[in-house]
Amino acid sequence: MKAIFQNKYGSSDVLMYGDLPQPAIGRHQVLVEVYASSINPRDWLIRSGRYQLQFLVPAFPLVLGSDISGVVVAVGASVTRFKPGDPVFGMKNPAQGLGAHAEFAAVNEASLASKPQSLDFDAAGGMPLCSLTAWQALVDIADVQRGKRVLIIGASGGVGTFAVQISKALGAVVTGVCSATNHALVKSLGADYAIDYKADDFKNMGSTYDIIFDTIGRESLASCKSVLAAGGMYVSTIPTPKNLVAALASKVKHAVFKSSKRCGVVMVKPCHTSLEKIAALVQKGQVITMVDSVFPLMDAKKAHDLSRSLRAKGKVVLHVKGV
């Protein structure tokens, strides 16, 4: 099969397009013919050897890629939910071997859901990791509810664009923090208000929030405390020691004082039940993938460089197969 792979860590120049053997599948796995994937920051962090959980990354030749949309071509002996021909989407973590930037990938059945019909394969390939990160931060960790005031830092990025839509779909009042040039975009996705971080500081604007979801890792519980409501929660995508300690300490404190302010850290996990809930929002027209650009698989280097710029509006998609 064709794949993007690397035999050493480094800049995007280490990425090669060539032939590798198709992966074998285990009893609980599905072989997916990949139609699309996407670039996530973890791809260029792993590529350069700087990922926090680098010890979980498979050996060379290394095929990157977490997000997958495609069609099932074979199933392991214990697989019950899928059969050849089913359109699916899902994600793989480093401990599960990555490998989505290729024509075929072996994926655990539990990591896959049926692709929503209304979503084309490119859009589906850009959805799983970022939408699950937003879902697990907002729903599983912060328990977003109708009427809650949610601030999303990095609202125009991959995680942020899903966070805006999911919190809006669940009834929250949403403020997005992003560049002024992206205000129209985040409002079109459902944000009620937008703040330009280059011109204003949300911490000095007189508003308070029940949930602050920091997708970029610029803030902390300590820096946001003054604008969190009683019992409010700061959630970060960045597992720094400071955030992890704050999360543990605030959990203990919150068990005693319900009104104390909390910190959470999201570490995205593949989860087909959450992906099915996101797919239901897609079918209702409440969530889309905001696609910044689509690159053919062989142009993965350009796609990495665009994602690395931190200027993408939504997702950088890798197109592998199909129209």
Ligand SMILES: NC(=O)c1ccc[n+]([C@@H]2O[C@H](COP(=O)([O-])OP(=O)(O)OC[C@H]3O[C@@H](n4cnc5c(N)ncnc54)[C@H](OP(=O)(O)O)[C@@H]3O)[C@@H](O)[C@H]2O)c1
């Ligand atoms: N822990 C986990 O499980 C997990 C999961 C997913 C992602 N992450 C991490 O979360 C981070 C975001 O991921 P992503 O996929 O959303 O990245 P991304 O799509 O590359 O983010 C790009 C966005 O960052 C925004 N941005 C850059 N500097 C900003 C600032 N100072 N304030 C506000 N926004 C700013 C840009 O917005 P403007 O152009 O509008 O300025 C752009 O839209 C990455 O560090 C990633 O590694 C962690």
